[in-house]
Amino acid sequence: MAEHTGSGEALPFSEVYYPSREAYLEYYRKSVEDIESFWSERARELEWYKTWDVVLDRSKAPFYRWFVGGETNINLNALDRWVGTSVFDKVAYYWEGEPGDTRVVTYRDLYREVNRLAWALKEIVGVKEGDTVTIYLPMIPELPATMLAVTRIGAIHSVVFSGFSPQALADRIVDAKARVLITADGFYRRGRVIKLKEQADQAVVLAAEQGVKVERVIVVKRAGIEVPWSEGRDVWYHDLIKEAPERAYVKPVPRKSDDVLFILYTSGTTGKPKGIMHSVGGYPVYVYNVFKWNWDPRPGDIYWCAADIGWITGHTYIVYGPLMHGVSQVMYEGAPDYPDPGRIWSMIEKYGVTTFYTSPTLLRLLRKYGDQWVEKHDLSSLRILGTVGEPINPEVWKWYYEKVGGKRAPIVDTWWQTETGAAMISPAPGISLVPLKPGSATYPLPGIVADVLRPDGTPARPGEKGLLVIKEPWPGMLMGIWGDPERYIKTYWARFSRPEEGVWIYYPADYAVKDEDGYFWLLGRADEVLNVAGHRLGTIELEDAILTHPAVSEAAVVGAPDPVKGQVPVAVVVLREGYEPSDELERELKETVRKLIGPIAVPAKVLFVKKLPKTRSGKIMRRILIALLEGKPIGDTSTLEDPAAVEEVSRAVEEFKRLMKSS
Ligand code: WT7
Numbered sequence: 001m002a003e004h005t006g007s008g009e010a011l012p013f014s015e016v017y018y019p020s021r022e023a024y025l026e027y028y029r030k031s032v033e034d035i036e037s038f039w040s041e042r043a044r045e046l047e048w049y050k051t052w053d054v055v056l057d058r059s060k061a062p063f064y065r066w067f068v069g070g071e072t073n074i075n076l077n078a079l080d081r082w083v084g085t086s087v088f089d090k091v092a093y094y095w096e097g098e099p100g101d102t103r104v105v106t107y108r109d110l111y112r113e114v115n116r117l118a119w120a121l122k123e124i125v126g127v128k129e130g131d132t133v134t135i136y137l138p139m140i141p142e143l144p145a146t147m148l149a150v151t152r153i154g155a156i157h158s159v160v161f162s163g164f165s166p167q168a169l170a171d172r173i174v175d176a177k178a179r180v181l182i183t184a185d186g187f188y189r190r191g192r193v194i195k196l197k198e199q200a201d202q203a204v205v206l207a208a209e210q211g212v213k214v215e216r217v218i219v220v221k222r223a224g225i226e227v228p229w230s231e232g233r234d235v236w237y238h239d240l241i242k243e244a245p246e247r248a249y250v251k252p253v254p255r256k257s258d259d260v261l262f263i264l265y266t267s268g269t270t271g272k273p274k275g276i277m278h279s280v281g282g283y284p285v286y287v288y289n290v291f292k293w294n295w296d297p298r299p300g301d302i303y304w305c306a307a308d309i310g311w312i313t314g315h316t317y318i319v320y321g322p323l324m325h326g327v328s329q330v331m332y333e334g335a336p337d338y339p340d341p342g343r344i345w346s347m348i349e350k351y352g353v354t355t356f357y358t359s360p361t362l363l364r365l366l367r368k369y370g371d372q373w374v375e376k377h378d379l380s381s382l383r384i385l386g387t388v389g390e391p392i393n394p395e396v397w398k399w400y401y402e403k404v405g406g407k408r409a410p411i412v413d414t415w416w417q418t419e420t421g422a423a424m425i426s427p428a429p430g431i432s433l434v435p436l437k438p439g440s441a442t443y444p445l446p447g448i449v450a451d452v453l454r455p456d457g458t459p460a461r462p463g464e465k466g467l468l469v470i471k472e473p474w475p476g477m478l479m480g481i482w483g484d485p486e487r488y489i490k491t492y493w494a495r496f497s498r499p500e501e502g503v504w505i506y507y508p509a510d511y512a513v514k515d516e517d518g519y520f521w522l523l524g525r526a527d528e529v530l531n532v533a534g535h536r537l538g539t540i541e542l543e544d545a546i547l548t549h550p551a552v553s554e555a556a557v558v559g560a561p562d563p564v565k566g567q568v569p570v571a572v573v574v575l576r577e578g579y580e581p582s583d584e585l586e587r588e589l590k591e592t593v594r595k596l597i598g599p600i601a602v603p604a605k606v607l608f609v610k611k612l613p614k615t616r617s618g619k620i621m622r623r624i625l626i627a628l629l630e631g632k633p634i635g636d637t638s639t640l641e642d643p644a645a646v647e648e649v650s651r652a653v654e655e656f657k658r659l660m661k662s663s
Contacts, residue, residue: 011401011436014408016383023432024443031446032472038447039475043067043285046324047076049254052281056473062493062504063480064473065258066282073252074261074284075152078323079114080252082107087326094302094351095141098188098334105141107326110148116244117149117237124243125216125235127180129154129253132263134178134214136169136200138162138187139333142220142237143309144319146182151261154253158263158275161310162187164598166199168273170206172265175275176482179215182237186223190335197227257281263482264312266418267538268491269528275482276312276418279475284320286421286476291321293428293445294412295355295384302381304330305357306344311535312418313388317357321422336362341369345377356404357386357412359534363396364564367403374403384429386412389534390566391522397438415441415522417508418536419492421476424448425520440519448474452514457496460514467526468512469496469505477506528622530557533565535600539622542603545596546571546589551579556612556620560604560629560656568604570656572625572649574612581608605659607652611645628653 013019031038036055043052053069082088093105121127133150135157137143143159150157158176160169173181183200186193197219204214219227220237255261259280265273295303303322307313322329330351336344344366348356366373385405392400392413401411410433414423425441425448427434434442444450449472452460460466480488495507511523530537542557554574559567571589575581586606594602613621616639627634628650637643 011407011438013410013433016408017410017429017433019433019435021432021434024428024434027431028443028446032449035447035449035472035474039066039285042289042447043070043281043475046072046284046288047081048072049076052257058473061473061502062489062497062506063485064477065479066279066473066475067257067285070257070281071254072257072281072284073152073154073255074280074320075114075148075252077284077288078320079107079111079148082326083111085326090326091328092323093141093144093329093331095331096333096347097140098191098332098338103141107323110141110145110323112247113145113241114148114152115250116241116246116248117145118152118250119244119248120240121149121155121180122153122250124240125180125218127153127155129255130156130259131180132156132158132176132178133180133182134169134173134176135159136162136164136181136183136196136203137220137309138184138194138196138222139308139331140184140187140220140222141331142184142222144323147262147309147315147319148323152250152252154255154259156260156262158265159310159315160265161308161598162194162196163308163310163600165595166202167206167596168598169200169203170210172273172275173203173207173214174210174212175265175273176263177212179213180218181214181216182218182220184220184222185227186225188223188334190338193223193225195225195227201228201230255280258479260479260482262315264315264418266312267529267536267541268487269538269540271538271540271544273538273541274484274487274491277479277482278421279479282475282477283421284324286474287316287321288324290422290445290476291317291325293430294386294414294423294426295357296430297322297325297327297355301327301354301383302330302351303327303355303357304332304348304351304353305386306332306336306362307357307359307388312421313357316422337365337369340373341366342373342376345374345379348379348382349377352381354381354383355386356382356384357388359389360387360392360396361390361533361565363387363392363400367396367399368564371403379404380406380408382406382409384412385409386414388414388416388423390531391524392439394438401438410436411438413439413441415510415520419478419508420474421478424470424474425450425522437519440515440521442519444520448472450520452512452520453496462514462516465511465513465523467495468508468510468520468522470508471505473504473506530559530567530569532559532567532569532600537569537597537601539569541597542569542571542593542601545593545601546573548596549589549592551575551585552589554612554620556622556625557603558622558625558629562604569601570629571603571606572612572652573606573608574610575608605656607649607656609645609648609652611642611648613645613649614641615639616641625649631657
């Protein structure tokens, strides 16, 4: 990935946003003078059953607890607060299916649906407060409705991206010990029907093998296809809803601020995904405020976040954030370039989208198709443009700014993670827009104390590449890792903290640079995690998958730079005695990854070698593989056991690059 840390110059904006760095920095400075009173003020904008006794309990750091003593339910803020207001009759979701079918869901519709489903989950299915419910749904309105119904009755949702394989779903069901699974018959992707219920059924079998029995499977009818059915266990969502009184009302269960609101799994540096836990009190406070700062929501807005709800971006920026602001949204089921590369632009025009939020990967893809697709459409409704998930190259930033936004809309580049709940470093047009620099996420948001350190923990100089850290807790922070408190400390707090001095420093594992003006430039992961098309993939997870194949003796997975996806996984594999490299074997290994994790994780290439570069103590030297793939010098090789291994990999990599160029 290109590294871009230039200082850039300020860009002109429309009448709507006059950049004022001073106004922003003044607001920021005040916010961090006393973060407790700052967040306490911010939290008062939300509805609570009971306000908190303590804003921030630091006594069990790094298990920080926010708004302790407070009680609320996210439904109060996302749905119930709109009852009897003009928002109640506003559209919540303009939904569009991939084939072009549409649905319009108002806040009133959503409220009714959520209440009826909550009633049915409680009274018929028997879901109890504190239970976990796994949700494996495509991008249909039933997905937000289900999340809200689950949290309404005080249960915890674990949404699993519908692109994950049955095995990946099973692992997440088992880890969360979920007894109820909510899924759909199927959905549309690139003109095909994905048979989701079949995959869900396979996952239920796999979970049972690991000792977790899913007792109920609730199935939304989306594709109208025939599905396998298990009498007594399976129930149609629509039948279940019909059991509830038409005017069912379920009081949102008061929950403690430091109860778990939801779990969302993300990849890390081991084979096992981490169940990131978000909180009942802190998460909504953070999300509500950051949403306002990022998008400056106004009554007539049509907002579209083109992510999938299966990731944190969708949880925060399609479900909870926008609903807490009474915003009208566009929600889309399918592939962004189907049936043609103009789909996104034509939908922006059709719905008059004012605020559009997507990933650099999608922008690179759409840009590659050529400007004619953009130019065909009137995009003058756009007021703010956002990006998330990966570093955005300055050229793509400029294209987005000029071609898509017509130089009227600022680019809000938001840096954050599943663990942080919402954006942490980004422009804040809702407060005061700072002058933008293409490729920089600008400044930390209010209340966020960020810095860049050298590996030894001393501050990096301006312009010097180092490691990003967050030096104070914030309300949107994860509460921990589900079932694994030690891993929480080890992963996020061990790198730079000094517990003996009471100093706790959050380590996101991202490289960054702070420039002379204090702007942050995010430069990608600093650990063994890949970022493929804005999705986080653990290299060890992929290696474990490949190693299940009987032909494989050793495997190392690393990221290769890719012009559209940012990175793609490449597997370097040593075969067992008696097996020979072949295209067939490469296909089988890719298929294994597809089966065990999902299509997003499939390696772009499998390189067969006789030997992996290793240290004398037998550790695979990934650094060398990465350097070769990135075409950079391989650096210090004094610990290398056998230089011949490097030559062999190097030849394989050159071959791969030739193939990539010609394709
Ligand atoms: C990782 C988190 C949070 C939503 C989507 C991804 C990378 C995220 C940016 C950005 C540069 C970014 C980081 C981070 N990342 N946003 N604006 N610029 N890099 O969530 O799967 O938890 O991944 O995505 O490397 O650590 P995630």
